[in-house]
Amino acid sequence: MAVRPVLELPDPILKQRSEEVGRVDDAARVLAADLVDTMRATVACVGLAAPQIGVSLRAFVIDVTGHRKARSCHGELVLFDAEIVAAHGPELAREGCLSVPHLTGDVVRASSLVVRGLTVDGVDRVVEVDAFEARAVLHEIDHLDGYLFLDRVSSHEALFRRKVYR
Amino acid sequence: MAHVAVTAVGADRPGIVASVTRVFVEHGCNLEDSSMTILRGLFAMMLVVDVPAGVRAEDLEAALAGPAADLDLVVAVRLVPEVAGGGGGADAPAGGDPWAVSVYGADRPGIVHGIADLLAGQGVNITDLSTRVVGGPDRPVYAMLLEVSLPAGIDPEALGRRLTTAAADLGVDVSLHPSDADIL
Numbered sequence: 001m002a003v004r005p006v007l008e009l010p011d012p013i014l015k016q017r018s019e020e021v022g023r024v025d026d027a028a029r030v031l032a033a034d035l036v037d038t039m040r041a042t043v044a045c046v047g048l049a050a051p052q053i054g055v056s057l058r059a060f061v062i063d064v065t066g067h068r069k070a071r072s073c074h075g076e077l078v079l080f081d082a083e084i085v086a087a088h089g090p091e092l093a094r095e096g097c098l099s100v101p102h103l104t105g106d107v108v109r110a111s112s113l114v115v116r117g118l119t120v121d122g123v124d125r126v127v128e129v130d131a132f133e134a135r136a137v138l139h140e141i142d143h144l145d146g147y148l149f150l151d152r153v154s155s156h157e158a159l160f161r162r163k164v165y166r
Numbered sequence: 167m168a169h170v171a172v173t174a175v176g177a178d179r180p181g182i183v184a185s186v187t188r189v190f191v192e193h194g195c196n197l198e199d200s201s202m203t204i205l206r207g208l209f210a211m212m213l214v215v216d217v218p219a220g221v222r223a224e225d226l227e228a229a230l231a232g233p234a235a236d237l238d239l240v241v242a243v244r245l246v247p248e249v250a251g252g253g254g255g256a257d258a259p260a261g262g263d264p265w266a267v268s269v270y271g272a273d274r275p276g277i278v279h280g281i282a283d284l285l286a287g288q289g290v291n292i293t294d295l296s297t298r299v300v301g302g303p304d305r306p307v308y309a310m311l312l313e314v315s316l317p318a319g320i321d322p323e324a325l326g327r328r329l330t331t332a333a334a335d336l337g338v339d340v341s342l343h344p345s346d347a348d349i350l
Contacts, residue, residue, distance in 0.1 A: 139350035
């Protein structure tokens with residue numbers, strides 16, 4: 001269990017499609033713990049995907065607990081091989097990313113989702129998320145597919161310099 | 167490395183960016199930062215350029231005279247002083263919390279100055295500003311979007327009230343809202 005260095009642009013791992021985990025074994029659980037520890041190491045970071053710590057596997061963690069924009073909240077949510085089952089309702093909001101320091105951007109994402117994946121116990125789980133939690137899930141799944149928010153900004157005028165680090 | 171600020175403005179047409187930036191490539195310069203847009207049919211470029219030793223602002227201006235003549239551009243090149251924290255290709259985060267100010271209403275002279283003067287008086291730094299006139303010629307609507315950085319200790323609610331008063335005097339509407347991003 002460790003806080004791992006976070007890769008930043010232009011690291012090529014960030015632009016690769018990550019591989020399926022398939023079976024949740026001890027190595028996958030260590031990866032999950034490292035994702036949680038690394039996310040917790042940055043205040044106000046609410047999600048982290050495995051490629052951001054250099055592991056090209058389909059795993060991420062989110063936790064939107066206490067966030068003012070959150071509606072649904074599943075606490076600390078680790079999912080392997082997650083896929084979107086259903087998505088509704090576009091919504092625009094500004095995002096930043098640990099892997100893209102200095103910039104933020106306005107991104108349109110679905111505001112409610114049904115997402116399915118494997119838990120750290122290897123159990124198939126289906127969760128319904130909305131509002132900020134849905135945005136976090138989509139941002140992390142994008143990482144697993146090699147996409148950054150920069151690939152999704154709604155227009156060039158929707159890209160901003162990040163002014164505050166918290 | 168020295169930095170120069172370059173501005174180029176001319177009637178919009180294809181090839182302006184390519185022609186101007188070719189001069190920088192040929193002189194071994196690196197584009198540090200830029201903003202380019204169309205203003206009322208004029209393409210306006212603003213760039214901060216890294217200049218290698220031995221290349222002077224005058225050399226670049228002379229080299230830009232060719233494309234400026236071909237494309238009917240007004241070009242200026244000026245040496246700029248080093249800005250603390252401005253190096254390394256990345257922008258140092260400015261101090262203060264980022265907020266957005268939207269101003270919109272019937273077009274009339276003095277809107278930008280009125281709002282900017284109030285912000286300056288409060289120690290608020292404008293970090294980005296763009297304006298557009300929209301709507302038909304019979305009822306032009308002026309829209310101004312600002313990114314501002316609030317100094318420590320300022321009360322956003324009090325600032326909002328001052329802005330509302332100033333906007334009312336100008337006959338426009340204003341809103342102030344935080345523009346912080348979530349780190350996902």
